[in-house]
Amino acid sequence: MASHLPPKPTPQHSTATAGGMAEAEHPRPSGLMRWLLTTNHKEIGSLYLIFSLTMFFIGGIFALVVRAELFQPGLQLVRPEFFNQMTTMHGLIMVFGAIMPAFVGLANWMVPLQIGAPDMALPRLNNFSFWLLPVAFTLLLSTLLMPGGGPNFGWTFYAPLSTTYAPPSTTFFILSLHIAGISSILGAINIIATILNLRAPGMRMMDMPLFVWTWLITAFLLIAVMPVLAGVITMMLMDINFGTSFFNAAGGGDPVLFQHLFWFFGHPEVYIMILPAFGIVSAIIPTFSRKRLFGYASMVYATA
Amino acid sequence: MRTLLVWMAGGLTSAALTPVALANGWNMPVGVTALSRDIYSLHMIIFWICVVIGVIVFGAMFYSLFRYRHSRGAKAATFHEHTSVEVIWTAIPLLILVGMAVPATATLKNMYDTSEADLDIMVTGQQWRWRYEYLGEDVAFTSNLGTSREQISGADEKGEHYLLEVDEPLVLPVGQKVRLLLTSDDVIHSWWVPDLAVKQDAIPGFVNENWVRIEEPGIYRGQCAELCGKDHAFMPVVVEAVEQERFDEWLVERKQAAAQAAAGVDREWSMEELMERGEQVYGAVCASCHQPDGSGNPPVFPALAGNQPMLDDLDWHVDTVVNGVSGAAMPAFRSTLNAVEIAAVVTYERNAWGNESGDSVQPSEIAERLADQSE
Numbered sequence: 001m002a003s004h005l006p007p008k009p010t011p012q013h014s015t016a017t018a019g020g021m022a023e024a025e026h027p028r029p030s031g032l033m034r035w036l037l038t039t040n041h042k043e044i045g046s047l048y049l050i051f052s053l054t055m056f057f058i059g060g061i062f063a064l065v066v067r068a069e070l071f072q073p074g075l076q077l078v079r080p081e082f083f084n085q086m087t088t089m090h091g092l093i094m095v096f097g098a099i100m101p102a103f104v105g106l107a108n109w110m111v112p113l114q115i116g117a118p119d120m121a122l123p124r125l126n127n128f129s130f131w132l133l134p135v136a137f138t139l140l141l142s143t144l145l146m147p148g149g150g151p152n153f154g155w156t157f158y159a160p161l162s163t164t165y166a167p168p169s170t171t172f173f174i175l176s177l178h179i180a181g182i183s184s185i186l187g188a189i190n191i192i193a194t195i196l197n198l199r200a201p202g203m204r205m206m207d208m209p210l211f212v213w214t215w216l217i218t219a220f221l222l223i224a225v226m227p228v229l230a231g232v233i234t235m236m237l238m239d240i241n242f243g244t245s246f247f248n249a250a251g252g253g254d255p256v257l258f259q260h261l262f263w264f265f266g267h268p269e270v271y272i273m274i275l276p277a278f279g280i281v282s283a284i285i286p287t288f289s290r291k292r293l294f295g296y297a298s299m300v301y302a303t304a
Numbered sequence: 305m306r307t308l309l310v311w312m313a314g315g316l317t318s319a320a321l322t323p324v325a326l327a328n329g330w331n332m333p334v335g336v337t338a339l340s341r342d343i344y345s346l347h348m349i350i351f352w353i354c355v356v357i358g359v360i361v362f363g364a365m366f367y368s369l370f371r372y373r374h375s376r377g378a379k380a381a382t383f384h385e386h387t388s389v390e391v392i393w394t395a396i397p398l399l400i401l402v403g404m405a406v407p408a409t410a411t412l413k414n415m416y417d418t419s420e421a422d423l424d425i426m427v428t429g430q431q432w433r434w435r436y437e438y439l440g441e442d443v444a445f446t447s448n449l450g451t452s453r454e455q456i457s458g459a460d461e462k463g464e465h466y467l468l469e470v471d472e473p474l475v476l477p478v479g480q481k482v483r484l485l486l487t488s489d490d491v492i493h494s495w496w497v498p499d500l501a502v503k504q505d506a507i508p509g510f511v512n513e514n515w516v517r518i519e520e521p522g523i524y525r526g527q528c529a530e531l532c533g534k535d536h537a538f539m540p541v542v543v544e545a546v547e548q549e550r551f552d553e554w555l556v557e558r559k560q561a562a563a564q565a566a567a568g569v570d571r572e573w574s575m576e577e578l579m580e581r582g583e584q585v586y587g588a589v590c591a592s593c594h595q596p597d598g599s600g601n602p603p604v605f606p607a608l609a610g611n612q613p614m615l616d617d618l619d620w621h622v623d624t625v626v627n628g629v630s631g632a633a634m635p636a637f638r639s640t641l642n643a644v645e646i647a648a649v650v651t652y653e654r655n656a657w658g659n660e661s662g663d664s665v666q667p668s669e670i671a672e673r674l675a676d677q678s679e
Contacts, residue, residue, distance in 0.1 A: 076458070080535060080538075147602065147603050153533075158491075160491055164490075165633050167604055249508040249510075250508070255507050256510065291381065291384075293384065294383075294385070295386075295390050
């Protein structure tokens with residue numbers, strides 16, 4: 001097994017507390033720079049979780065606007081165009097800003113601990129994939145202040161409502177989704193590299209906790225489908241700005257093509273959001289019922 | 305013990321609520337077609353299968369949680385694999401799924417059989433109204449929301465069919481197989497009437513098919529079921545099913561009314577007449593985007609009040625209404641509005657809300673232009 005280990009963590013490192021040696025070797029920046037430059041998996045995990053919680057509250061406020069408006073029939077608080085922006089932003093923020101980063105944060109915290117690794121395999125990439133997220137979501141939220149308002153076409157953004165008939169800010173929405181997508185792909189690469197390379201000597205794949213297994217599968221799903229999402233929003237970008245007609249029937253395009261491409265991403269996305277949660281449940285229930293998980297092997301096969 | 309009582313109370317409440325839910329119309333409607341009854345019984349079969357599975361699974365779970373709790377000194381068992389149990393509880397759901405798929409596929413096959421229809425209706429979704437065309441009958445009209453703006457804003461008391469009423473319903477004969485051909489002029493809409501068990505997407509560039517054979521005369525209401533923009537909530541579907549004789553009479557009346565509306569194209573219209581007609585058309589067709597006061601909703605929907613380029617160029621104005629703006633939300637109204645309506649609405653837009661161009665367009669000019677264009 002030793003030959004499978006990467007050269008970097010020496011035996012000394014693996015016996016030390018995660019990140020402990022780095023502190024001894026390098027001057028540690030304080031204040032904002034500490035968080036901006038951190039490569040410690042627990043600190044990055046905390047950043048992800050704090051970011052996710054912030055987004056959860058923002059998305060939650062949007063949901064409150066939606067429900068307050070629907071408290072009784074008729075128009076009460078907001079106009080229909082703003083109402084649609086609230087439903088859309090609620091969906092986008094909860095999916096891409098709250099749920100997905102929350103699980104990446106938990107993976108950052110737990111995967112190295114559960115497989116006995118000193119840190120994530122690619123700590124600087126880890127830092128970069130987190131700091132892409134605040135950029136992406138600041139951009140996304142700023143569309144609400146642009147002329148014509150933010151995205152108002154639902155979180156599934158079906159064309160041509162999201163292309164020909166969309167507000168001008170849609171181009172910014174596309175850019176922000178691209179950035180969030182890059183963040184997800186980099187995070188997934190990091191998790192796969194960590195799980196495959198940094199397991200403690202002697203730990204076989206079938207010895208890994210289920211949370212690690214579910215995240216391994218989730219990471220492969222992310223790498224498989226985020227590029228499809230990137231492709232479909234790039235096609236939207238072309239339709240909006242460069243006169244193509246991918247989804248414009250009047251130009252020979254096909255609005256249903258959008259739906260097929262979107263759901264090629266969207267269906268696995270459902271599993272991306274639930275698999276890590278299955279892994280968490282499979283850790284919590286055995287712990288509190290003081291009994292080993294029933295059917296570990298078939299759970300792994302079912303996940304994969 | 306108290307916990308068990310809470311659980312039992314919860315279980316009993318939900319069991320007791322089921323018939324209440326069924327009796328109060330919270331369930332899916334049975335509907336008025338043979339197909340809608342098939343779909344309803346499918347729904348109920350699957351509902352009861354789910355109830356049985358839920359009772360067994362949650363029953364076993366809650367029982368073991370309660371019976372083997374730590375405070376009663378329960379010790380966890382040490383087993384953690386059992387191949388045959390796992391095979392069995394994988395095989396059973398598989399069999400249940402296959403069992404549900406058989407009747408569902410039979411119904412689906414029936415749903416897709418649109419052959420041998422007695423009547424063909426073209427249904428076209430537009431932001432935010434439905435257009436119906438009785439193919440081969442030379443009858444076509446647009447069905448707009450019938451609820452007043454005052455009811456929506458809360459100034460007036462809301463009516464019984466708030467947001468589920470239209471100015472002109474789709475009239476269909478009972479007992480006939482009616483084929484619906486659905487498409488859209490702009491974004492994707494979905495034509496949904498629960499009582500007819502029809503929910504079909506209307507997609508630009510596609511013609512989707514569905515069919516109904518309504519068994520009972522009556523008024524059936526539905527809505528657009530695919531987010532289609534700002535007024536998605538304000539484009540209901542109303543179907544009025546009538547006996548065949550009444551339907552034939554209605555077709556004749558409808559043709560006469562259309563002929564009457566088209567009449568008057570040749571005569572000279574006064575400014576007052578055009579303004580009055582224009583205000584009606586504007587309110588029904590244009591106001592949802594450009595707003596009742598012409599202020600629009602820039603940048604997507606430009607303001608018309610004080611729009612100098614529009615006031616300076618009458619020809620461009622007419623062309624925009626007739627042919628729409630390619631690549632933008634403005635639709636072409638040449639097939640939706642007749643010459644009188646186009647002339648009236650253009651005149652109205654040029655002379656309302658402080659616009660004082662003073663010029664007007666005659667229906668005859670528009671008719672000429674439409675004729676030129678179609679050549």
